[in-house]
Amino acid sequence: MTQAGWYPDPAGQPQTYRFWDGAAWSQETTSDPYAPPPPPRAAPPPPAAPRPPASSPSQQPPTVVAGGAGAPPSSYGQVPTPGYGAGTPPAPGGYGQQPPYGGGFPPAPPTGGSGGSAKTVLLVVAAVLVLILLSAGGFFGVRALTGDDDDGDNEAGDSTSATDSATDETESSDPTEESTATDGTEGTEGSTGTTAPPSTQCTGGIPEPSVTPRRNAERISGGALSIPIPAGFKPEVLFAPAFAWADDFTPLVRTVEENPEAQTSWFSIFGVGGLRKANGFDDPATAAEVVMTCMIESPDQYSDVSGRTEVSSGEITVDGTDAYQLTVEIRVDNADLETEGDIAQVIVVDMGDPDMFGLYISQVPIGDQELLDLQASMVDRILVD
Structure with a gap:
């Protein structure tokens, strides 16, 4: 099962993260992937009918498809994997997916609308330099x-x-x-x-x-x-x-x-x-x-x-x-x-x-x-x- 934590918002909002508690997405969102987890939701009233089996889509994360908007990927190259203390970044050198820059937000996923804009700007600048050369x-x-x-x-x-x-x-x-x-x-x-x-x-x-x-x-x-x-x-x-x-x-x-x-x-x-x-x-x-x-x-x-x-x-x-x-x-x-x-x-x-x-x-x-x-x-x- 995918680990609980903040992941890029499956709705596609740029630089926005939604919490996955292991069973469902939170209503709350944040722009800080290091934020503490949202407070637990109140327990729902007893169901009027038997609960669906564990394999039901409502209880299990949807199947992950590259570039899709289902459950969070198990390892996302540009977003730190949750699991360490809230707000505490990993020790230097101990986290292979840490973005190669200091401070700021990790880039949004490629499928999240404007998440590729920074890369596009870099490519444009590089192209201009190449043309000049x-x-x-x-x-x-x-x-x-x-x-x-x-x-x-x-x-x-x-x-x-x-x-x-x-x-x-x-x-x-x-x-x-x-x-x-x-x-x-x-x-x-x-x-x-x-x-x-x-x-x-x-x-x-x-x-x-x-x-x-x-x-x-x-x-x-x-x-x-x-x-x-x-x-x-x-x-x-x-x-x-x-x-x-x-x-x-x-x-x-x-x-x-x-x-x-x-x-x-x-x-x-x-x-x-x-x-x-x-x-x-x-x-x-x-x-x-x-x-x-x-x-x-x-x-x-x-x-x-x-x-x-x-x-x-x-x-x-x-x-x-x-x-x-x-x-x-x-x-x-x-x-x-x-x-x-x-x-x-x-x-x-x-x-x-x-x-x-x-x-x-x-x-x-x-x-x-x-x-x-x-x-x-x-x-x-x-x-x-």
Whole structure:
């Protein structure tokens, strides 16, 4: 026979307990499973007819069915088994079913209406955290997660060359030629046919933004530059570490494409920050080319790169300040996504600071005219703070 004690109310009321005396349920209820038993009921008058046999449902607890609302279960994982002194919890370590938390009420049973709400909240929170991590993780392999290209894939084709008539004009400052880094180490040949900059340039920054953007902010700032927040974009500081060459980099992010089955996503990004001159960035033109190469070669930014083609380059002014811009088409070959690659723009601003250049980066998908128009208009909206 089931032991007498307080059990979850079979009527299904959340966080409510009713006393089972071994033969019947009490009229009284409580919210405290450690409460003393209710006073015994007055003995009923003698029956007019013989009492039913002991096996009668009125005298025996109904058969327990998992999840049902009959008699209390003989052992319920979330409710202490009665039997010890009223109001006296079991000794530490001596009760295997004790809820793993201190104080408060044990959760109501799963079939008791809202008893699963706490677990649901935890699951929702966990799901949100997973989505955040997946989103960030999707970018940190981005732009596709399947690994680097083979060098042989980029040995042929005009699209693999970073040189054209525009780069010929700036050949004297082209860092794609074989060069020696400031620390004496030589650059290495990258997967797109360019010379990869030394690691001190591609990973020498402190990209995490110094100030977290306000929720209702209209602009973001970084490295003494600022840009407005376009519709559909929002600041995502978790993406900043992927821009490892920059300092104080604040990115604006918009999801362009998602493939949940492959856990792969593509994002459009606008961001501003700084570029430390001590890391070998001597002039805006050279710095723009080095940053573009670092971005293409970074496993946290692109994989499966199939080609690079320069779109435009040259000196410009940003908010009345001298700067240099480089725009490149970056193509990728990823079967999990329809996006073909990015039109990426790097602008390095010479603000006269002896230690730092200003840095602006934008990445928008090839063929997305809305975002291409935004990219073109954003340059005139950069401010030097």
